[in-house]
Amino acid sequence: MTSLLSTLESEVHGFSDSSKKCLSGILEESHNCLNDLRLLEAELEVEVANDQNPPNDFDIDSLAKSTDSWYKNSITHLKGYNSGINKFLKNIFNNPQYRMELDEAYTYPLNLSNYPITTQGDKSKLGFIQRENHEELLKAIILHLLKIGQCNLLNELVKEIPSDKPITIDQTLLNQFNLLNDIVNDITTKHDLTKALNWFKEKRKLKPSSGELALDIIEFKFHMLQFTLLLYSPNTVNDIDNSALSAYMYSKENFSSSMKSHLDEVSALMTLLVLRRDRNGTQQLDTMKNLSSRILASLRDREKVGQTGSISFASEILLASSSIHSKEAVFTNLSNEFISEYCKDLNLSNDSSLFQCMLAGFVNLPSFYKYNKIQMKLGKGLKTANDPTVASNLPNTNTETMVDYVSTFRNDLPFQLLGASSFLFLYHPIFICPVSKEQLIPLTDDDRNSKGMHEPNPVVVLKFCHHLALRESVWQLSKRGKDYFKCHYCYKRHKFSDVKEAYFIDL
Amino acid sequence: MSEATLNFHIQARLEQFRVPTELIRANFKSIQRLIEKQKKSMSDDIGKIKKNPKFPPAIKLEMVRKLIKGFELFEKRLQAFINKDEDYQSRIEARLDNLNEIKDFTVFKPVQSDPENKDQNAEISSNDMFLDLHNNNLLNWYRDQTNLLLVDYLTKTNTRSDGNIGIMLLQSLAAQNPRLLKLVDYDLFDNFNKVYSLIVRNHDLAPIVGWFNENRNALKKINSNLEFEINYCKFLSLIENEEINEAIKFSQENLSLYGNEEKYQVIDQVNRKSNLTKLKEIGGLLIYVAINGTTSGSFLLPGALFFSSSLMTNTPRYSEYRKLLSAERWENLGRCFIENFTQLYGISQNFPLFVYLLAGMASLKTKSCYCNLSNSIFYDVPKETDSRTFDPESLQYRGPNHYYDLLGKINHCPVCSPELFQLARNLPYAELITNIFNNPFMLPNGNIYPFEKLASGLRYGDSLSVGLIVDPLTNQEFQVDQCHRVYPA
Structure with a gap:
C-alpha cells in the first residue's frame, strides 16, 4: 500500500535517473567517437607530414569499427531511455488510480469562450456575452494583481481589454496601489518593514482619537517582527551590544502602549535580549522552544478576547529567533495580512475576490467532480469534449438559449458542500427556513427583484417563542392565515397575525 | 459530498506532469532521428574512403576533417537536445516538489472510504489525507496556484503580437518567486498561442503546417483530422483569391484522397463522414465563384449575370457558400488545432482557471449576493445618503446592498464583487446551511x-x-x- 504521492515520487526519480544515465551515456559515446576521429586525424597529419607511401588502410577499419560501436551503444542507451519513458507513462498516466479529467468537473460551464477572443469574432448573442464576460474576467484579474502587489503590468493588461469604452483607473488610487506594491516588496523580498510601519504611523495620525489606545493586532505583529529584526540585524552580527540596544530602544518606544493587552508576548520577546548568543549569533534552540511553549500555554485564556493571532505569531518568531531571515513564510503571511488591512482602508474587500473564489474552487472541486461522475453513470452528465459524438449531437439551439440565462432563485446546486471549509467563506448571514428548507432572499432592489423573479418572502419571528421561519412557510402552516398553527420547533400555538417580519443586519 | 484530499490534488494536477513528459518524448524522437541521420552520413563518408584505398593521405585527411566537422556539429545539436531534456526533467521534479509541499499541510484524519464506491479506489483512499485548511502556508500555496493558472490562461489567450501578456506576468511574479518558472509550460503555450493567432488573425498557414509536420506521427495516433482541415482551408483561400486553376489542381492532389475509405482508420468514421460532406460541396463552390466573380472575369460563365439575379443569391445554398468563404473557416481551423493540441498533450479542453473558478463561484454564490459596485475600482459609486436623513420605516435600506454602505462596513463576499457577480450570473446557488452571527x-x-x-x-x-x-x-x-x-x- 503506497500512496499516490510516494508512487509518483519514486516514478519521477526513476524517470529522471534513466534520463541522466542514458543521455550522459549517449554524450560519452559521442565524445569517444569524436576522440577516435581526432586521433585518426592526428595520424593522418603525421602521415601527410612524413609523406609515407603507400598508406596503410588499417585506420579506416578501426574508424568503421568505432563508428559502429558508437552507433550501437547509442542505440542501446536510447532503448534504455525509451523504456524509462514508457514505464513512466504506463505507471502514472495509464494508471487508473491517477486518472481524473479536469473537464469532467466543469459541470456548469461559464459563459466564457474556451478560445482566445477575437474582436471581429462571433456576432451571435453567445459571442457578445462571452466577450463581455471576458472583459469582466480581465478586470477581476487586474484587481487581483493590484491586490497582491503586482502593479507593473497594469497598463499592459488594460490594453488586453477589447473594449470600445476604454477603462481608466483613478490615478490617486493607482498611486496607493503602487505604494502597496512597494511595501509588499520590501516585506517579502528585502525583509524591510520600514514602509509598512510608516504607513501605520500615518494612519494613526489621521485618527487622533484612537491615539493612545492599544494597537491593532496586525500593527503589534509588525512591531514584534521589527524588534526581532533589529535584534538579529545582519549588519550588527559582530556588534551584539549595539543591536540589543537598538532593539531595546525600539521596544521601549513601541511596546509600552500594548503592555496591558500583550504582556505575555512582550515579556517573552524581551527575554531574547538577555539570552546569551554564541559566536554565530545563534541561541540555544531549547530555550526558544521552552519560551514559545510557555506563551502558547496562555493561548486558551486569550482565545476569549480574540487575540490568538498575536500569540501564535510571537511563538513563531521565538522559534525562528536568530534565523528569522530564513523563515520566508513569516514574511509572506504578514504581508498578506498587511494587504488585507490596506485594502480595508481603501474600502475594498480584504482579499482578492478572484483568489477567494479560486480557493473555494480548489477546496470544493472534488464535489463537483464526483457529482458529474455520478450523473455520467446515470447517463445524464456532461459529456467530455473528447467524445467525438458530442459536437455533432449538440443542438445549436441549446447553446443559444442558454447564453443570456440568468439563474433564477429556484436554481440551486443539486448537492450540498461539506461544511469543513465553510469557516473560510463566511460572507453573509445565511438563513435556511427550518420548515421549507428555502434560503432567505434578503431585500435587494436590484434587477432580479424588479423583474419579479421571486415573491418577497422575508423572515418572520414568532411572537411567543421567538423562533424564526420564512413568511411563506408560516402562511402555509396557518392554512393561509385561517387557523392556529404550532411553532415548528417548540409547538407553541400562534396565529398568522402573531408573526412579525425581521431583517438580518450583519455588523 | 467529497473533500479536498491530497490524492485529489495530485490527480487534478497530473496534466502538469503529462505535458513535459510529452515534450520529453518528442525530444527523444528528435535525438533518435539525429543519431540515425549522423550514422547514415558517416557510413556514407566512410564507405567513400573505403572504396578508394588508393587515395593519397592528404585527401583522406581532408575527408576525415570533414567527418570531424560533421560530428562536431552533431554533438552540438545533441547537446542542445540533451539540455532540453534536462529542462523538461527539471520541470517534472519541480512539480513533484511543489506537490510534496502540501504533504506538510495535511492532517492525520483517515479518509473514510466511500461505501457506495467500493472499487479499486478503496485501497488508495485508505491512505489518503485531508488538507489542513487552517494552515496559512497551505493558503499561500493556493495563492501561487491561482497565479499560475492566471499565467496559464493569459498565455494561452494572449492577443498581442509584440509579446505574451501571460509570460510578462510570469516574469514579474518570478522576480519574487523564481521557482514558478518551472511550474508552468509557458514556452509551449506561447507557441500554441502564436500558431492559433497567426491562423485566425493573419490567416497564415505556415506555422500550423510546421506544427503538423513536427507532430505528424503523434497526431496520426489520435485520429487527427488536422491535415484535411489545413488543406481544405488552403483550397478555400485559393477559391477566394479566384485562383481557380490552382484550386482545382490542389484539390485533385490534396483533397480527393480523403474521399477514400482507406485513408481513415476503422474507428474514425466521424471524420470521414464530415470530410465527405465537405468534399461534396466544393464543386458547387466553383459555380458560386463564377456567379460571384466580378473582378477577374476570366472564369465568368456565359449567362452568369443572368444567374446572379436576386433569385439565385437569396437561396440558402448560396449563403452557405458565402459562409464557407468567410473568415469563419480560419476560426474553424483554429478550433481544430486547439482540439488536436489539447488532446496531444493531455491538456483539459477548458482552461483550468475556468474549472476552478466555476466550482468556487458556484459554491460561494448565495441568495444574499448582490452586485456590490463599491468593491471594485472600475466604477464611480455615488455615496449613499447619510443614514440619519432617510425614513427609518423604509424597508429598502434593510437590504444588504444598502446597509453595508450605510453602516460603513465592507462586504467581503467575492461573488458580490461586480466582475465576478456578472460571471456567476448563470450559475446555480449553493446549497447552504443556516449560518447566522451569534446572539x-x-x-x-x-x-x-x-x-x-x-x-x-x-x-x-x-x-x-x-x-x-x-x-x-x-x-x-x-x-x-x-x-x-x-x-x-
Whole structure:
C-alpha cells in the first residue's frame, strides 16, 4: 500500500535517473567517437607530414569499427531511455488510480469562450456575452494583481481589454496601489518593514482619537517582527551590544502602549535580549522552544478576547529567533495580512475576490467532480469534449438559449458542500427556513427583484417563542392565515397575525 | 459530498506532469532521428574512403576533417537536445516538489472510504489525507496556484503580437518567486498561442503546417483530422483569391484522397463522414465563384449575370457558400488545432482557471449576493445618503446592498464583487446551511443584530441614559426590554 504521492515520487526519480544515465551515456559515446576521429586525424597529419607511401588502410577499419560501436551503444542507451519513458507513462498516466479529467468537473460551464477572443469574432448573442464576460474576467484579474502587489503590468493588461469604452483607473488610487506594491516588496523580498510601519504611523495620525489606545493586532505583529529584526540585524552580527540596544530602544518606544493587552508576548520577546548568543549569533534552540511553549500555554485564556493571532505569531518568531531571515513564510503571511488591512482602508474587500473564489474552487472541486461522475453513470452528465459524438449531437439551439440565462432563485446546486471549509467563506448571514428548507432572499432592489423573479418572502419571528421561519412557510402552516398553527420547533400555538417580519443586519 | 484530499490534488494536477513528459518524448524522437541521420552520413563518408584505398593521405585527411566537422556539429545539436531534456526533467521534479509541499499541510484524519464506491479506489483512499485548511502556508500555496493558472490562461489567450501578456506576468511574479518558472509550460503555450493567432488573425498557414509536420506521427495516433482541415482551408483561400486553376489542381492532389475509405482508420468514421460532406460541396463552390466573380472575369460563365439575379443569391445554398468563404473557416481551423493540441498533450479542453473558478463561484454564490459596485475600482459609486436623513420605516435600506454602505462596513463576499457577480450570473446557488452571527438580537423595528455589537454601542453612547439601545442603521432609540433574542434554529 503506497500512496499516490510516494508512487509518483519514486516514478519521477526513476524517470529522471534513466534520463541522466542514458543521455550522459549517449554524450560519452559521442565524445569517444569524436576522440577516435581526432586521433585518426592526428595520424593522418603525421602521415601527410612524413609523406609515407603507400598508406596503410588499417585506420579506416578501426574508424568503421568505432563508428559502429558508437552507433550501437547509442542505440542501446536510447532503448534504455525509451523504456524509462514508457514505464513512466504506463505507471502514472495509464494508471487508473491517477486518472481524473479536469473537464469532467466543469459541470456548469461559464459563459466564457474556451478560445482566445477575437474582436471581429462571433456576432451571435453567445459571442457578445462571452466577450463581455471576458472583459469582466480581465478586470477581476487586474484587481487581483493590484491586490497582491503586482502593479507593473497594469497598463499592459488594460490594453488586453477589447473594449470600445476604454477603462481608466483613478490615478490617486493607482498611486496607493503602487505604494502597496512597494511595501509588499520590501516585506517579502528585502525583509524591510520600514514602509509598512510608516504607513501605520500615518494612519494613526489621521485618527487622533484612537491615539493612545492599544494597537491593532496586525500593527503589534509588525512591531514584534521589527524588534526581532533589529535584534538579529545582519549588519550588527559582530556588534551584539549595539543591536540589543537598538532593539531595546525600539521596544521601549513601541511596546509600552500594548503592555496591558500583550504582556505575555512582550515579556517573552524581551527575554531574547538577555539570552546569551554564541559566536554565530545563534541561541540555544531549547530555550526558544521552552519560551514559545510557555506563551502558547496562555493561548486558551486569550482565545476569549480574540487575540490568538498575536500569540501564535510571537511563538513563531521565538522559534525562528536568530534565523528569522530564513523563515520566508513569516514574511509572506504578514504581508498578506498587511494587504488585507490596506485594502480595508481603501474600502475594498480584504482579499482578492478572484483568489477567494479560486480557493473555494480548489477546496470544493472534488464535489463537483464526483457529482458529474455520478450523473455520467446515470447517463445524464456532461459529456467530455473528447467524445467525438458530442459536437455533432449538440443542438445549436441549446447553446443559444442558454447564453443570456440568468439563474433564477429556484436554481440551486443539486448537492450540498461539506461544511469543513465553510469557516473560510463566511460572507453573509445565511438563513435556511427550518420548515421549507428555502434560503432567505434578503431585500435587494436590484434587477432580479424588479423583474419579479421571486415573491418577497422575508423572515418572520414568532411572537411567543421567538423562533424564526420564512413568511411563506408560516402562511402555509396557518392554512393561509385561517387557523392556529404550532411553532415548528417548540409547538407553541400562534396565529398568522402573531408573526412579525425581521431583517438580518450583519455588523 | 467529497473533500479536498491530497490524492485529489495530485490527480487534478497530473496534466502538469503529462505535458513535459510529452515534450520529453518528442525530444527523444528528435535525438533518435539525429543519431540515425549522423550514422547514415558517416557510413556514407566512410564507405567513400573505403572504396578508394588508393587515395593519397592528404585527401583522406581532408575527408576525415570533414567527418570531424560533421560530428562536431552533431554533438552540438545533441547537446542542445540533451539540455532540453534536462529542462523538461527539471520541470517534472519541480512539480513533484511543489506537490510534496502540501504533504506538510495535511492532517492525520483517515479518509473514510466511500461505501457506495467500493472499487479499486478503496485501497488508495485508505491512505489518503485531508488538507489542513487552517494552515496559512497551505493558503499561500493556493495563492501561487491561482497565479499560475492566471499565467496559464493569459498565455494561452494572449492577443498581442509584440509579446505574451501571460509570460510578462510570469516574469514579474518570478522576480519574487523564481521557482514558478518551472511550474508552468509557458514556452509551449506561447507557441500554441502564436500558431492559433497567426491562423485566425493573419490567416497564415505556415506555422500550423510546421506544427503538423513536427507532430505528424503523434497526431496520426489520435485520429487527427488536422491535415484535411489545413488543406481544405488552403483550397478555400485559393477559391477566394479566384485562383481557380490552382484550386482545382490542389484539390485533385490534396483533397480527393480523403474521399477514400482507406485513408481513415476503422474507428474514425466521424471524420470521414464530415470530410465527405465537405468534399461534396466544393464543386458547387466553383459555380458560386463564377456567379460571384466580378473582378477577374476570366472564369465568368456565359449567362452568369443572368444567374446572379436576386433569385439565385437569396437561396440558402448560396449563403452557405458565402459562409464557407468567410473568415469563419480560419476560426474553424483554429478550433481544430486547439482540439488536436489539447488532446496531444493531455491538456483539459477548458482552461483550468475556468474549472476552478466555476466550482468556487458556484459554491460561494448565495441568495444574499448582490452586485456590490463599491468593491471594485472600475466604477464611480455615488455615496449613499447619510443614514440619519432617510425614513427609518423604509424597508429598502434593510437590504444588504444598502446597509453595508450605510453602516460603513465592507462586504467581503467575492461573488458580490461586480466582475465576478456578472460571471456567476448563470450559475446555480449553493446549497447552504443556516449560518447566522451569534446572539441574534431583534429590535422592535424588526432589525436583527449581533447582540455584542449593540451592547458595545450602549457602552460608548455617552449621551444615552441607561437601558436604551440605538439602532445603528436607523438611529432609532429603543428600551432594552423591548428588544429580545431570536432563535434561527
